[in-house]
Amino acid sequence: MSETLALRLIACDPVVGLPRVPMENGARPTVDDLLLEMARLNIGAAVVRHRACFDNGPYFGNQVLLEEIAGHPGLIPAWVFTPDGCEPDFDPRRLLAEMLSRGVRVAWMYPKEHYYSPRPWCAGPMYAALQAARVPLLVEYDQVSADDLHEICAAYPELRLVLLNAPRLGRNRLLYPLLDLHPNLHMCFGPLYSVHEGIVDLCRRYGARRWVFGMGYPSAEGGAGVTGLLYAGLSEADCRAIAHENIERLLSESGGGL
Secondary structure, three states, rough: OOHHHHOOOEEOEEEEEOOOOOOOOOOOOOOOHHHHHHHHHHOEEEEEOHHHHHHHOHHHHHHHHHHHHOOOOOOEEEEEOOOOOOOOOOOOOEEEEEEEEHHOEEEEEOOOOOOOOOOHHHHHHHHHHHHHOOOOEEEEEEHHHHHHHHHHHHOOOOOOEEOOOOOOOOOOHHHHHHHHHHOEEEEEEEEOOOOOHHHHHHHHHOOOOOEEEOOOOOOOOHHHHHHHHHHOOOOOOHHHHHHHHHHHHHHHOOOOOO
């Protein structure tokens, strides 16, 4: 596997920002600390979210993120969205226009922490806006149920939904039917997804275009994510797709629908 160690890696799941309560693993997830971890693991770039979006306020956190990662081109900002957008008109389409105008090409949602239903009856206008603009939408596995995901993907089949931090559940009986039904449902392979031959099985069944790479920062050991991908038994082409090509393609297409 020595050839694959030279792969460009783009992690799609880091969160920066100091928590209100110290983390159990002792991590202090500042931007500088993330950059050190990326250098240690030879990770070239990362899609980054900010903890202030759920500890202090969603749109305050978006602004803090841009300020803290300024000057670091390898850190790619992701803005959190809520269904009602923000002041003054509470329209997610206006927030989307502002986001794209500032060069941000990835969105994420945190429905449990922001106290709304992720189902289309509540969050539909947000999904419609992101779908029209081809903006990838990140969501943590524990923030949505399988029924939530099914309803979202069925109602907005062109929405690029990316599931983060899927845990080790063996051959996930919920995940496979969702992937069968919804071709635009993507998933991030990070340290938590340590399923024996799980990555190679998903690539064999669905191809390699629906997966991205994660390092689990700051909650997990990022080296486990790197090892899990590089030693999954994938072809060089599939490994490159997951390591960086798929997220690069999603980012290049983001905003193209407007």
